[in-house]
Amino acid sequence: MAMGIAMAGDRCVAEIQFCDYIFNTIDLLKIAGNTLWVTHGNYSLPMVVMTPVGSGIHGSVYHSHSFDAWASRLAGWKIVMPATPLDAYGLMLSAIEDPNPVLFLKPKALMRVRGDQLIPGEPSDEKTLKSMIDAPIGDRRQWVPRWPDLEAYHVPIGKGQITRKGDQVTVVSYGRMLLVCQEAADQLKTEGFSIEVVDLRSIYPYDWGLIRESVMKTGRVLFVNEDTEVTNFGEHLAYRVVQECFYHLLARPQVLAGQNVPGIGLHPNLEDASIPQKKDIENAIRALMAEVP
């Protein structure tokens, strides 16, 4: 439907609740990605598909999937994955205006997490905002949201951001894991480590310039995400680092990702054992620091 809307020159944001259920439309996703190319430029499909992703809410097997590694194989799509409300807003506006199909992966565990920065026009008081836009539980037929008057704000697709400056190790992540990486970096900073954290924000196209520059400086890099580890997007980035930065490296590039299990189990022990935890990130950083070329 979204593809037809786009083909007719209109625009829409389609939603799939959640990405765990996206697989029965994989054929359409593939076609949306290849249409511009296969039609020799005759049809572009300016459309956005947004879908909640990832674990962290005890959502069990079908509300915890990640889709970033899968998405990175959908050539022809742009793929974004914000970690803060402001980036979510800015990337969404860019996605809507983009002439290509854009997949907007929103970490579901962050949906109610406030960021440090407000969206321009967002009331600073959380209660005020909630009273305006939170639908009541139960019968909501009479209810209408009162959207705050927001100003436009764009985050360009393909541009990452350094969220912690450092010069010993580069940690590249996105989405919910980015926040866990920041916590780990802050923790290790108190022990004297200097860690640079990169929020990739866009998975495709990704900000290779930013990664490269940081790795050239630190010589050590860790890629963190929660999708399963076999054929993981982080592996592609690690490979590229090896190819282009090899003689500047002080340690083997590392990827820390979800365990290669068919799903994320409901019991917290199962979830914690399958998804990178803060402790795992800390350990991986320590191991990188300990490696001697």
Next chain:
Amino acid sequence: MKKTTPAAKVGQNQGVQGKTKNLFGGLSKDLLLQIHELMVKSRILEERLIKIYRAGESFFWIGGPGEEAWGVPLGLLPRKGRGIEYDFFHLHYRCTPTMVALGMPMIEATRLMMNRSTDISTGGRNFSGHYCFPQWNVAPVTSPIEVQYPIACGTAHAQKRAKAKAISIVSGGDAGTAEGDFASCLVWASRRGQELPLLITVQNNRWGISTSYQGQHGEESIANRAKAFEIRARVVDGNDPIESYIAIREELDYIRRTGKPSFIEASVSRLYGHSSASGANFEKGDFDCVREFEMKLLKAGVLTDSRVKELWRQYEAEGVAAADQAR
């Protein structure tokens, strides 16, 4: 060869006599009491699971309170057992009443609810309502809606090849029928000369989470879509256990006799909303089949006040004990 379960036999023998006979479709008193008891047990179990959620002892609840009048007969009538000679169940996440009627003890639903490693359906991996009981051919309930429909065609196909006159039964919700998997099932079940012994059911509660039936469907009934494939189809009042029982019995007989598919759409209530995600609060205005059936039986003198009290007490106690044990 025509096999029936003991429960179905009871139903076919002497019905409740006199004035009440028509009221209860000729079903025997024993059967009526059995259906009522299982409906009560299933309701108490679901309400216990909701309490477990409320107490913070589980992350999520989804289930079938409001579907007892339909779900209990669906568990009583089929040929229960393991393997291709027996009927297969491809259920969705609201089928606790069917599982209770099949004989599932409360402790199993409770362990699943509390994601214990002792949960025999998923070992603590999946949500409540996601039953898997190979000993009764209960295929694993999946979270993705509708995939059970084409899967059911597969077990029905294998049953047909085995010439065992066994049936596959599939159930799901109304909104899920928008998925292509539902259409695939109708196509595969109805190929001329290769029809499948499949009872296709849809429990229509007129909601898909927060999307109402009215806004989503052009067809008058979902059963009409089955008719387009020449599948025998009807709509029943799934809030009425007698009507449901008789309809399911007739359709299972028809499928066993002809080897062809049949379709039942049952109107049901969604008594505690979609799931804990929408609060799991009792929907006061909705038809409560357990209470209504109980009142009807009391009025007709089939059931006594003291039995009602005793049943509710007994199953409350089983529910509490199950939660204690699972803890």
